[in-house]
Amino acid sequence: MRSHSKNIQTQAVHAGDRKKLADYTPVTTPIFAASTYFYEKAEDLEAVFNNERPGHSYSRYGNPTTSAFEEQVATLEGADFAVATSSGMAAAHLALLAGVSDRRRKIVAASVLYGQTMSMLMKVFEPLGVETRFADVSDLEGFEAAVAEEKPGVVLVETISNPLLRVAEIDRLAEIAHRHGALLLVDATFTTPVMMRPLELGADLVIHSSTKYMGGHGDVLSGVVAGRAELQPTITYLSKTLGATLGAFEAFLTMRGVKTLPLRFERQCANALGLAEALATNADVERVYFPGRPDHPDAAIARRLFPEGMYGAVVSFDLEGGRERALAFLDALRMAAPATSVGDLHTMALYPAMSSHRDLSPKHRQRLGIGDGMLRLSVGVEALEDIVADVEQAVAVSAHKAAAPLAGD
Ligand SMILES: Cc1ncc(COP(=O)(O)O)c(C=O)c1O
Structure with missing residues (x-):
């Protein structure tokens, strides 16, 4: 698309911009700040909207920089997909909502969780009718009894609790959750995929506050949800509908952090x-x-x-x-x-x-x-x-x- 206008108002808006990417490859994924994307033919844009071809249309639906970060995390986690969010709390919100949206609206959670996560369960989900029962993950028998009684849609645990640093037996907890028809959602912020890949141990969804080890430099706030293919449509739908999307600049910084x-x-x-x-x-x-x-x-x-x-x-x-x-x-x-x-x-x-x-x-x-x-x-x-x-x-x-x-x- 090229304009040959002689008017400075039009030149200022269009000159030099919107060039097709050339045959060189930048060594790192650039920060795509554009909020919208277009194609040679309008029907290509329609095909992107319909998920019939890869591409981008609008940055809340996906962005090349953010997608690169998502692919990086999905690879490290051994996941089928990852969706980046504007913070770790947004990742927890998205994953919990996805977990209860087609399942029983009940949650069983570890009794020690990051404070804001506990607060979200008690002060956001509970008033909306999604109750949480807290149970001690270090007592597997007692935890299973709570899951059997509540029959929750989701079981939520952290790999290492904070600040007592209790270690959750993710493989056994996955068995417990699945025996009673629940998904296991794991906040793996404290372990990172370097130490543990919860999906390989049976978890259904893993979340990170990538503000922490993934970003690693104290200069970015971000989060990510990764999981199995069955959950991708729900998570993707909720992400673009709720809009707690990660910005391209933050995705760039977090991706750079993950490299080291x-x-x-x-x-x-x-x-x-x-x-x-x-x-x-x-x-x-x-x-x-x-x-x-x-x-x-x-x-x-x-x-x-x-x-x-x-x-x-x-x-x-x-x-x-x-x-x-x-x-x-x-x-x-x-x-x-x-x-x-x-x-x-x-x-x-x-x-x-x-x-x-x-x-x-x-x-x-x-x-x-x-x-x-x-x-x-x-x-x-x-x-x-x-x-x-x-x-x-x-x-x-x-x-x-x-x-x-x-x-x-
Ligand atoms: C284990 C854990 N989960 C989630 C969060 C929330 O992450 P964020 O601050 O990126 O929203 C934190 C933040 O401290 C955390 O420690």
Whole structure:
């Protein structure tokens, strides 16, 4: 399509633009910012709308940059398809809706989930008539009894829970869900496909907050749902109808992050193991939570399900002294960022009672085992000795501060 107008108004709008892509291949997928696409013949556009030929028509329906990211994730997950979303929460929303849309409008979910996911189940789905029963995934018998009783459309679990880092037996949970006619939806944000591919263990849908390890650089918010072919039409329909689509720029950034995911994540997991070992021998640390340590209740499950030496890159620990001590620890960090996320290149520390689990009452947190002195570290790719040094000096400073009032007595 070429305009030969002599009018500057028309030239400004059309000159240089809308060229057909040439015979070169850019080494990375460009950011296709265009919201709409057209073809030589209008009937080709119609064929795209009808899914009779590949192509793009309107970016909420699909975009070349976003599609490239989706293909990348589907390949890594061993999935038949993937649909990118504007955040991890949008991915959870889409997958849960897809799960209950043609099935029983009931959900059975792990009793410890990311706080906002629990909030979505209780404050968005429940008022709409989709009830959730929470059950402990670490008690498979009890969990199956809950599934048998509720007969839900969907069972929702996380591969590693936050911040206690309990490991879900995805293969057994898939059997339980399927025995009672439910889909298994797995939030695999904390494990990534480098450590576990839930679809291969029987899950039906897997979701990620790709804001975290996949993006990996703390500069993008995105999410993704991947799964088996039967669920593709529903997920695709819901995505384009609800519109929580991922933008092309964000898809580009996340795709770039995923290219180094295996390198980063292997290093982060190794650093986490090293840090957990150091903290376990630190007299000022009350308790360490890490599935790679023999004292973790799910150590055997972690060894069974995860590749050797990989137990995730999050380490939680308790400091005696509650909230005051935990805040003193955060303030004393010199390298690690006291920031609310996981999965970035840099080490981060978070106080669950103040951030990820602030919506839960202190009693509810206590019941789940999340104490007032608990901290969670997302371990980065820095040199292990620097991470250990920073965390240990902050533990020491916080211990000193906690002891200070006594010294003045
Ligand atoms: C396990 C898990 N799932 C989902 C989410 C939500 O992701 P997002 O912040 O990208 O919406 C988070 C965010 O912290 C998370 O940790």
